[in-house]
Amino acid sequence: MSPTADRRLDGRCPSGEMASRWTRHKFDLDLINPANRRRFHIVVVGTGLAGASAAASLAEMGYRVSALCIQDSPRRAHSIAAQGGINAAKAYRNDGDSVHRLFYDTVKGGDFRARESNVHRLAEVSNQIIDQCVALGVPFAREYGGTLANRSFGGAQVARTFYARGQTGQQLLLGAYGALMRQVHAGRVTLLPRREMVELVQVGGVARGIIARNLISGEYERHAADAVLLCTGGYGNVFRLSTNAQASNVTASWRCHRRGAFFANPCYTQIHPTCIPVSGDHQSKLTLMSESLRNDGRVWVPSLAGDERPPSDIPEGERDYYLERRYPSFGNLVPRDVASRAAKRVCDDGFGVGATGTAVYLDFADAIGRDSRAAVEGRYGNLFQMYEMITGEDPYRVPMRIFPAVHYTMGGLWVDYNLQTTIPGLFALGEANFSDHGANRLGASALMQGLADGTFVIPATITAHLAGRTVEPVGPDAPAFGEAEAAARERDERILSVRGGSTVSTLHRELGLCLWNQVGMSRTEQGLREAIGRVRDLRERFWNDVRVPGEANHLNPSLEHAGRLADFLEFAELLATDALQREESCGGHFREEHQTGEGEALRNDEAFCHVAAWEHDEGGAVRHEEPLSFEEVHLVTRSYK
Amino acid sequence: MGASPTTLRLTLHVWRQASRDLPGAFEVHHLEGISVDMSFLEMLDVLNEGLTSQGREPFCFDHDCREGICGMCSLVINGQVHGPDQEITTCQLHMRHFADGDTIVVEPFRARALPVVRDLVVDRSAFDRIIAEGGYISTDAGSAPEGNALPISTAAADEAMDAAACIGCAGCVAACPNASAMLFTAAKVSHLAQLPQGEPERERRVLAMVERMDREGFGGCTNERECQAACPKGISVAHIARLNREFLRSSVLGRS
Numbered sequence: 016m017s018p019t020a021d022r023r024l025d026g027r028c029p030s031g032e033m034a035s036r037w038t039r040h041k042f043d044l045d046l047i048n049p050a051n052r053r054r055f056h057i058v059v060v061g062t063g064l065a066g067a068s069a070a071a072s073l074a075e076m077g078y079r080v081s082a083l084c085i086q087d088s089p090r091r092a093h094s095i096a097a098q099g100g101i102n103a104a105k106a107y108r109n110d111g112d113s114v115h116r117l118f119y120d121t122v123k124g125g126d127f128r129a130r131e132s133n134v135h136r137l138a139e140v141s142n143q144i145i146d147q148c149v150a151l152g153v154p155f156a157r158e159y160g161g162t163l164a165n166r167s168f169g170g171a172q173v174a175r176t177f178y179a180r181g182q183t184g185q186q187l188l189l190g191a192y193g194a195l196m197r198q199v200h201a202g203r204v205t206l207l208p209r210r211e212m213v214e215l216v217q218v219g220g221v222a223r224g225i226i227a228r229n230l231i232s233g234e235y236e237r238h239a240a241d242a243v244l245l246c247t248g249g250y251g252n253v254f255r256l257s258t259n260a261q262a263s264n265v266t267a268s269w270r271c272h273r274r275g276a277f278f279a280n281p282c283y284t285q286i287h288p289t290c291i292p293v294s295g296d297h298q299s300k301l302t303l304m305s306e307s308l309r310n311d312g313r314v315w316v317p318s319l320a321g322d323e324r325p326p327s328d329i330p331e332g333e334r335d336y337y338l339e340r341r342y343p344s345f346g347n348l349v350p351r352d353v354a355s356r357a358a359k360r361v362c363d364d365g366f367g368v369g370a371t372g373t374a375v376y377l378d379f380a381d382a383i384g385r386d387s388r389a390a391v392e393g394r395y396g397n398l399f400q401m402y403e404m405i406t407g408e409d410p411y412r413v414p415m416r417i418f419p420a421v422h423y424t425m426g427g428l429w430v431d432y433n434l435q436t437t438i439p440g441l442f443a444l445g446e447a448n449f450s451d452h453g454a455n456r457l458g459a460s461a462l463m464q465g466l467a468d469g470t471f472v473i474p475a476t477i478t479a480h481l482a483g484r485t486v487e488p489v490g491p492d493a494p495a496f497g498e499a500e501a502a503a504r505e506r507d508e509r510i511l512s513v514r515g516g517s518t519v520s521t522l523h524r525e526l527g528l529c530l531w532n533q534v535g536m537s538r539t540e541q542g543l544r545e546a547i548g549r550v551r552d553l554r555e556r557f558w559n560d561v562r563v564p565g566e567a568n569h570l571n572p573s574l575e576h577a578g579r580l581a582d583f584l585e586f587a588e589l590l591a592t593d594a595l596q597r598e599e600s601c602g603g604h605f606r607e608e609h610q611t612g613e614g615e616a617l618r619n620d621e622a623f624c625h626v627a628a629w630e631h632d633e634g635g636a637v638r639h640e641e642p643l644s645f646e647e648v649h650l651v652t653r654s655y656k
Numbered sequence: 657m658g659a660s661p662t663t664l665r666l667t668l669h670v671w672r673q674a675s676r677d678l679p680g681a682f683e684v685h686h687l688e689g690i691s692v693d694m695s696f697l698e699m700l701d702v703l704n705e706g707l708t709s710q711g712r713e714p715f716c717f718d719h720d721c722r723e724g725i726c727g728m729c730s731l732v733i734n735g736q737v738h739g740p741d742q743e744i745t746t747c748q749l750h751m752r753h754f755a756d757g758d759t760i761v762v763e764p765f766r767a768r769a770l771p772v773v774r775d776l777v778v779d780r781s782a783f784d785r786i787i788a789e790g791g792y793i794s795t796d797a798g799s800a801p802e803g804n805a806l807p808i809s810t811a812a813a814d815e816a817m818d819a820a821a822c823i824g825c826a827g828c829v830a831a832c833p834n835a836s837a838m839l840f841t842a843a844k845v846s847h848l849a850q851l852p853q854g855e856p857e858r859e860r861r862v863l864a865m866v867e868r869m870d871r872e873g874f875g876g877c878t879n880e881r882e883c884q885a886a887c888p889k890g891i892s893v894a895h896i897a898r899l900n901r902e903f904l905r906s907s908v909l910g911r912s
Contacts, residue, residue, distance in 0.1 A: 072797040087718065088784050090824055091726040105803070143800070150800035152793045152853050154817040161807025179817060185725055186820060193792030200788040208781065231773060260720040294693035297702055300722040370693075404744065407693070407752050470797045518708045520701070564713045569675070570774045572716055573708065 024277070024628055024641035027431045028132035033647050034115070037136040040432070041475050045482035052077035055481050058225055058240040060212045060267055062089030064184075064465030065445025066246030067191035072474050074198035081238055082195065083210040083227055085262050090192045093248055093260040094465060097184025098305065099168055100176035101148075101462040103141040108165055112173040114138045120171065121460065122648040125425075125453020126602035126618065128280070128626070131647055132432060133450045140471040141463050145177055147470060151190035155179050169306070169458025176459045181305075181397060187462055191469070210236070211575060212267040213506075214499040215243065215274050215441065222440035223489045226499045228507075230575060233568040235500045237491035242440045242477055245271060246469065249424035249446040251284070253583045253590065254535065255527020256293060257421035258303045264579040265586045268428050268447055276428050276436040277628040277639060279449035281586070282594035283425035285456055285603045286536045288354040291405050292374035292418035296524070301420040302405060304398050306458075309347050309354070311382035311391065312415065314338050316375050320365035326376055326414050337361055341614075352455075352605060353614065355419035355536045362418070374416035383411065419536060423461060425452045425603060426593075429628040429641070433476035434468060437630075442477060444468035449626070454602025507567045510577045515560030519576045522561060526553050526580070526587060534591045539607045543595040547588055554584040589629055589636055596638060599623045620650055664690040664751060667759040668703065670715055676771050676779075682761070692752040696739060697722060697729060699751055700762075717776040724748040724888060727823030730830070731776060732763040737827040737886035745825060745888040765830035769837070769873040780826045782872040783840060789868040790861035791844040793853050806852045819847040821889045831886035834875030839883035841869050842899035843891050849902050859906035866903055 029036040029043075047055075055078050059070040062084040070082040084092060106112040118138040122129060149155065149163070155177050156164040168176035179186035198204040207227070213235070214226035224239040250265035251257035272278045289308050290301045315336045317329050338357060339346040349357075358375050367373050383391050388411060392399070399410045406416070428436050428443040430450055435442050445465040452460065489495075529549045533542035557580065565571045600609040600616035601623070609617045626641040666687045673680025687706075690699050697719050704714030720728040729746040733739035739749040754760065762776065770778040808816075820843070828839035845862050848854035854861070877896060884893045 068797070075796040086720055086726070086728055087780055088727075088824065090784075090787075091720055091728050093721065093726070095726050096721050096723060107804070142803075143798075145803045146800040147795070147797055149803040149806075150793065150795040150853055152816075152820075152848050152851050154813050154820050154847065154851070157808055157810045157813040159810055161809055162804045179820075182725065182821065185823075186817075189820065193787065194795075194797075196784060196788040197792045197794055199784075206784070208784075260726060261722060262720050295691050297691060297694050297698045299695070299698050299701060302723050404748060405695075405750065407750065474797070518705055520705060562708060562711075564708055564711065570716050570777065573714060 024429065024626070024639050026130055026132070026641055027433070028130060029432065033131065033135050036132055037139055044475055044479035047478050047482045049077050053079060055079065055241045055486070056081070056239070057242050057244060057477065058238050059083070059244045059246060060225065061092065061246035061248065061447070062192070062195065063092035063094035063246060063248060063445060064188055064191055064462055065447070065469040066092070066244070067188065067195045068466050068469030069244055069246060069444055069473050070204055071191060071194035071198050072470050073477070074201070074203035076474055079203060080198070081205045081207060081240070083207045083212060085209070085211050085230070087208050089195055089206065089208065090189060092188060093263050094188045094462065095185045096258070096260065097462055098181045098303070100166065100178035100183045100459040101144070101187060102168070102175050102457070102459045103145045103177060103463065104138055104175060105142055105145060107163060108174045110173045112175050116173065117141060117175065119648050121451070121457060122453070122645070124455055124457040126455050126616070127453065127620070127624065127645060127650050128283070128601055128643065129451055129453030130643065131645060136472065137451050137464060137467050140467045143471060144463060144466045148187055148190050148466070151194060153179060153186045153190045171457070184462055187466065191466070212247070213270060213503040213578070215271045215438070216495050216499045217274060217438065218487070218489050218493060218495050220439065222438050224491070224496065226496070226503045228503065231570050233566070233571065235503055237496045237500060239489050239491045239493070239496070241481060241486050242442065244473065245428065245441065245443045245447050246445050247447045249427070250281070250583070250586060251421045251424050253527070253587050254421040254530050255523050256298060256301050256531070258287065258290060258301050261299065264582070266579050266582045268443070269582040269586050271428065271436065271438065271441060273631050274438065275631070276438050276441060277630050278426070278589060279429035279626050279628040280426035280454070280593065281590040281629070282597055282604045283454045283602060284421055285423040285425060286352065286355045286419045287422035288351050288358065288419045289377070289417050290420035291402060292369060292416050293371055294406070295371065302401070303420065303422060304402065304417070306351070308377060308395060308398060308415075311394065312347065312377040312379050313381055314347050314354070314358075314375055314377055316361050316366040316368060326368070326378070335366070352536065352603065352616070356605065356614070358417070358419055359536060369416045374418045376414035377417045378414035379410065380414070421535070423456055425449065425454060425456055429626070433479065434472055435476070435480065440480065442473060444473060454604055507574060507578065510561065510574065510581065511563055511567060513558065513561050513563070515562050517556065517560045518562055519573055519580055522553060522557055523576070523580050523583070526550065526584060529553070530587055530590070534587075534594055537605050537607055538594050540595065543591050546591045547595070550584060550587045550591065557581060557584055592636065593627055593629065597623055597627065618652065624650070661756045662692055663688075664692065664754060664756045664758070666690055666754065669759065669761045670703070670776070671763045672715065672775055673772050675774060680772065690751055692750070694751045695722065695747055696733065696749040696751065697747050715776060716774045719747055722747040725823060727825040730765045730778060730825060730827070732765060732830060734761050737765070737831040738888055743888055743890045745823070765826055767829045767835035767874070769835065770826055770829060778826070780824070782874070783824050783826060783837070785872060786837065786841055786865055786868050787844065789864040790857060791848070791865060793848060794857060795853075808851060812850045816847050816850040819843045819891065819895050822891055823889060825888060827886045827888060828883035829874065831882040832875065833880055833882065834878060836877045836883070837869050837872070837874040838877035838896050838899070839887065839891060839893065841865050842895040845902055846895035846898045849898065858902070859909055862899065862902040862906050
């Protein structure tokens with residue numbers, strides 16, 4: 016891949032005073048008369064927070080919408096798994112919060128690699144999101160007087176996070192799902208569950224529909240549209256073991272990328288330090304536990320590498336509380352990325368614990384001794400219960416074992432301020448785009464972004480897109496649909512025809528392990544180069560040796576998985592290449608060559624204060640840059656001293 | 657700890673059915689070396705990997721988040737919906753609940769309104785159609801009042817949340833001798849009936865949802881309480897009592 020940066024991308028952000036940009040932009044956008052909106056058909060791919068809220072909101076305005084989801088019901092999208100909460104700048108706690116402060120925290124938290132204009136808009140609409148969710152019946156936690164409750168989350172100095180027990184994502188998604196089903200009932204949304212988008216269809220360079228595979232019948236369906244919205248989530252499963260759901264994948268984004276949509280900042284991946292570790296090769300996913308555990312737990316490993324004694328037999332003097340030792344002032348509360356890298360380092364050096372040696376202890380003995388078992392139970396009871404259910408160990412008696420895991424991906428399809436990709440008529444929302452979190456996402460901000468994009472941003476911007484041009488009618492009989500359908504069909508047939516010796520899961524595991532080790536939380540030039548070679552080998556092995564049983568004309572999960580893996584195998588090379596080209600450390604991207612004496616990420620604002628957006632080219636992806644300027648929040652180095 | 661084995665030998669009887677209209681049957685498979693730390697679905701992954709390597713077709717089963725929240729996984733395990741443990745989904749069930757040498761029978765959820773799609777996968781779209789009848793509050797984006805405009809007591813918010821915790825897995829239907837969808841429908845009715853935002857559509861909602869439930873071919877509720885026992889989220893049959901009150905009240909008021 017060639018690292019040329021010949022063209023500058025323009026995010027087409029409004030100018031002028033930051034706080035009024037979105038308002039003025041909305042005024043400048045063209046409108047469509049309510050009675051004319053029904054002439055337009057919009058395909059929405061994915062029904063998580065972004066997709067469900069977009070489909071519902073657009074249908075409410077009068078557009079005709081088709082909503083596709085990979086699961087059997089739109090209510091099951093992976094947004095449902097978010098636990099912690101959703102941020103908004105309501106300032107209900109009288110603690111000095113404001114839209115500007117939420118904007119500021121998000122830009123800074125993103126390590127100055129996000130667009131200021133987008134982030135400000137996100138902070139602005141955050142309050143409307145809460146209002147809308149309350150109106151939809153989301154049972155948020157309440158104070159005794161009946162007002163909405165808040166908590167502080169992820170180290171924020173203000174309490175701006177709204178929550179519904181530990182199931183905020185579930186409740187928000189069910190709210191959006193209800194709004195969506197209301198439009199299904201009204202006949203304005205056609206619901207298409209158990210469908211997977213396998214190709215984008217363009218006519219005259221404009222996105223005009225998709226090819227979807229009906230996962231039950233195996234049929235390839237043509238869905239013509241006036242615009243296409245990708246709300247298909249992140250690519251964390253390229254690492255195989257992540258906290259993502261099994262079906263989460265990069266295929267829809269990657270298919271669009273191959274047809275011209277630029278992919279931005281794929282190297283920005285977020286690792287969460289407190290997950291329940293892998294217990295063996297059979298493992299299919301990792302479960303995340305709230306980071307709040309580190310408020311009271313002490314992290315340690317045995318001082319002796321390979322020490323196999325049970326933790327209770329290891330005396331105090333033979334334990335290494337390595338976070339407290341290395342970071343005396345912050346100790347166990349160092350930021351996510353520092354804690355994660357330190358855990359991986361001690362395990363790589365042979366000090367890891369548990370059957371697989373890839374875990375560290377998180378010990379609550381001191382907290383229980385200091386504050387009582389009941390106090391610890393009050394704070395973390397549900398997490399301890401979940402841990403025991405999965406591991407069969409009682410964390411009140413035996414220290415927890417934890418290990419970091421990939422949790423969220425900040426990179427995604429490049430979009431302009433209107434959320435439009437480099438393909439006109441193709442929009443990307445939520446985790447599928449790259450725009451708001453920079454190099455690192457703050458806690459309780461993913462749900463906010465999904466709902467902001469779907470409920471408030473896209474209704475305004477897609478209308479301008481549709482109003483701004485004459486739409487030629489395009490039906491499913493257009494040649495472009497035939498070509499795209501043939502490509503999708505041919506691809507599946509090719510996968511099925513290999514009939515080799517390696518299962519899809521085996522190859523995915525090898526890819527995931529390679530990325531985890533060399534393109535994970537800590538990266539080096541040499542490791543990245545090796546990873547690229549390894550990914551290429553695996554890709555070749557896939558196409559020569561994959562074994563997918565069955566046929567394409569029935570429900571065939573192996574074939575689905577194989578198609579997704581084929582795309583991950585291409586995408587992985589871009590991820591590693593992006594990481595290789597970004598010669599700095601920022602947010603979730605850590606290059607060992609670029610760190611301070613204390614092991615902190617060292618940004619290079621001179622050379623890399625830009626978005627890297629990759630254009631597909633069979634001869635090697637082409638790197639474009641969108642310069643980032645910071646007018647409101649001044650560039651500073653993150654510090655936790 | 658010491659004496660209990662860390663791996664298991666198992667005999668599995670797993671339901672195989674090519675499509676909705678073809679008859680199905682149990683297939684018997686033997687597995688060895690199953691780690692007690694595996695989840696039940698990871699054990700099925702091992703079975704499927706083995707079948708794939710032998711050139712045979714793996715079993716289809718629904719799953720996604722594998723942490724008990726998406727409601728995608730199903731299965732009846734040794735006659736019990738979501739297996740032998742309490743208040744968990746199949747994906748949260750771990751193999752340490754089984755003994756070396758056990759025989760395990762794995763079936764799909766069975767109900768007329770939940771037809772088998774393939775092997776262990778069933779069609780639960782009837783649940784979406786019940787929700788579509790009124791399992792929501794009709795508020796367009798942009799029209800919401802300020803979030804704190806309507807105070808809600810912690811008791812009402814908590815009870816609404818208890819009901820809203822339903823994951824729509826359909827385990828309640830599979831556990832019910834009548835294949836009733838009463839707990840599922842009641843959970844949504846109860847959630848929204850306790851919130852002031854749900855008030856304007858209160859009567860219409862319950863009548864429409866119950867009517868749709870009946871039309872989908874679910875059975876009636878005869879207070880067996882099997883649904884509550886099987887529910888991975890511990891949703892109480894008290895919500896069914898609330899649905900019945902709401903239904904009666906709405907019928908008397910005659911607003912449909």
